[in-house]
Amino acid sequence: MASKTKLHPRNLHLDGYDFERLVAKTPELEAFMIKNPVGQSTVDFQDPMAVRMLNRALLRTHYDIEFWDIPAGYLCPPIPGRVDYIHHLADLLAEDNNLQEAPRGRHIKALDIGTGASLVYPLIGQSAYGWNFTGVDVDANAVKSARQIRDVNKLDIDLRLQNNSENIFRGVIQPDDVFHV
Template identity: 50%
Template sequence: MTIKTALHPRNKHRHGYDFATLTKIHALLSAFIIKNQYNQQDTIDFSNANAVKALNAALLKKHYQIEHWDFPQGYLCPPIPGRVDYIHYLADLLKESKVLIAENDKAIGSKISVLDIGTGATCIYPMLGASEYDWSFVASDIDPISIKAANANINANPKIKQQISCRLQNNSTKIFEGIIKPNEFYHLTLCNPPFHKSLTDAATGTNRKWKNLNKGKTADKKENKADTLNFGGQKAELWCQGGELAFIRQMINESKIFQSQVLWFTCLVSNKDHLSKIKLSLKKAKASEIKVFNMAQGQKISRFIAWRFVKSDLNTK
C-alpha cells in the first residue's frame, strides 16, 4: 500500500487499513466491506456512519488494545488516524520540552498528566493517549450524556481504566475554571473546539460534509435527521457563540489564571485564517512561547497551536 507520508512518522495508520486482519479482529466490520471501484481493493463507504464506527472499533482493538468502544447515536464519530496524530505531535512537544525519556520517544507515563477539554462521548483522545504513551488524563465535557458514555468506555477497558477520570463542566461559559483543581499540575491540555457560530452554520457544514462523502449526492429529505447528521454531532460538539475563534480566545483568557498549573496549553485550529488573531490574543496575554504544529490526513490540512507562560524547559512543580 502507498505510505501516507502526511501522517506523523509514528502513526500506525500510515500504511492504510488491513481489512482482512481487521475483520478477523472485529467481525461486525465484515458487513460493511465493499470493493473500491477504481482498484477493486477492500474499503468501506465512509459516508456510512455505522461502517466508520465499525472500522474505528476494529482499529482500536488491533492497534491500541481497546476492546470496547461505543457512543450514542448522533454523536461525533472521530477519524482515528487524525486523532492519534494530535497525540503524537503532543509527544513531540513534550520531547522538545525535555519531558520525555529518550528511549522510544515514550513519556514518563506515571508522571505525565493531560487535560482533555470537550472529550465527547467517545473519550477518544484520552483512550489513545493512555494506550500509546501511558499518559494519565482528566477528561472534561459540558454534556452529561457524553460524560456517561465516556465513563462507560473507560470502565470497559481495564488496561487504561486507572489512567482516565471524567469531570462534568457545570458552567457552559467556562473552560478550565471548575475543572482544574487547586494544586493540580498538567503537562498538557488539548482540545478539539466547536467550530461553528450557530446551529444553522453547523447544519450547513454537516450537509456539505455528507455530500462530499457521497460524491455530490444530496441527503434524502425523508431520512431520519439523526442519521443524516450522524457526522455532525451534538450542539456542544458543533457550535458555540462566536464559534471557534471566540472559544479559543476564552481559553486563552482562562489560561492566564492557570498558567502556573499547566506546562503547555494546546488547541486545534480548524480555520487557518484564525491563526493570526489567535497569536495576537496570545501576545496580549503575554504568553512566553507560542508554537504551531501542522498536521495532515490525506488532502485535509489541520493544525494546533500551543502556548505557555513559563520560560524554563520543564516546570518542576
C-alpha cells in the first residue's frame, strides 16, 4: 500500500487501505476488488458503486458505522479527506483553548452546514472525538437519507431541514444554540 503522506498524522488512512480487513468486515466489497497494474488489491475508483462500497467498508471498519448508504445521484465523499478535516478542526479547537490534546466529548458542539445525504462529518466526528453534532441541509431527500443513517446506527445527531436556501442560518440555529465549530 502506498503511503498517503499528505494526510493528517492521526488519520487512520495514512498508510492506505487494508483491503483484507475491509473485506472481512464488509464482504460485499469483495465483488468490487481488482488488481492494479503492479498487482496490488484495490477498487476501481472510477466506478461509483465501488467507491460507495469502499466508503461503507471504511465507515464500518474504522468508525463503527454498521449501516451507511446514500441515494443515487448524491455526493459520495472520499472518507480519508473528510477524516483529515475533522482532525484539523480538533487541532484548531485544541490550539484555541490552549489544550495539549484535541478535545473530546459531547460538550463539544459542531455544526455541519450542508450535511448532505452521507452525514459523513457527524459520523466521523462522533466516532473519532465523541462530539455532539447538528447537521443542516436544504435538501429534504438528503436530510431523509441522513436521518436513516442516524436512526439505523442509533446515533444522537440533531438533523435540521432548512427550507430557505437563501437564509441558511435563520430558523435552524436557535437563540440558545452554541457551537464550538
